[in-house]
Amino acid sequence: MRFFFICLLSLSGYVSAADSTELYPGAPAAASDYGFLIGNWQCRYEQLDPQGKILFSAPCRWQAQYAFDHKMVVDDFSLLDEQGKVTYAGRTLRTFSLQDKRWHQVFLPVQMSATLNPFTAHRDNEGVHLEVEQRLPNGELQPARFRFSQISDKGFVWESSKQLESGAGWYVDMRIRAAQSELY
Incomplete structure (x- = not known):
């Protein structure tokens, strides 16, 4: 069955013969780039204005695990109200x-x-850096940047940055501080 699937992908142009030998033996070394994220995390979410003032803050949780023999990371994020009820998730x-x-990567909200x-x-010495063009409700595309930093076995910080309206720079508009959790 596996051979059939590889042949099918090769015929459809998705996998070349050279790539098929790399896909299945084990996870690439880069799979460890998100090793810090694996686990259960209690978090604090903050929404910020361009001057860094906190506009909104709420508890949250983040849970991540490997899938497909460490070749994929699947993570779930939940924003909570003060009573612990989920108000947003994805x-x-x-x-x-x-x-x-x-x-x-792709993110799908619930x-x-x-x-x-x-x-x-990509990952470098400062953390994991992500880039995307987000589609706004009006259909326009808006560039966004995300970053995991301050990574340790006890936690990490995730930040979202967006461009200033003038286009002359970026500011952190969302921040999540995560700490290891044994609660769920």
């Missing part, structure tokens, strides 16, 4: 592409209109 699928040597805007990522 799932991210992340996989490392052997073709372009970058992470490719029960909301969404376009699956794919984004790419």
Whole structure:
């Protein structure tokens, strides 16, 4: 069956013969780029204005696990009210592409209109950096940047940045501080 699937992909142009030997033996070394995210995290979400003032803050949780023999990361994010009820949630699928040597990801919010805007990522000494063009409700595309930083075995910080209206720079508009959790 596996041979049939590889042949089918090869015939359809998705996998070349050279790539098929790399796909199945084990996860690429880059799979460890998101190793820090695996686990259960209690978080604090903050929405910020361009001057860095906190406009909104709420508890949240983030849960991530490997799938397909460490070749993919699946993570679920939930924003909570103060009583612990979920008010917003979504799932991210992340996989490392052997073709372009970058992470490719999509996020899908629960029960909301969404376009699956794919984004790419890479890891360096400062953290994991992600870029995407998000489709706004009016159909326009808006560039966005995300970053995981301050990564340790005890937690991490995730930040979303968007361009200033003038286009002359970026500011952090959302921040999540995560700490290891054993509660769920």
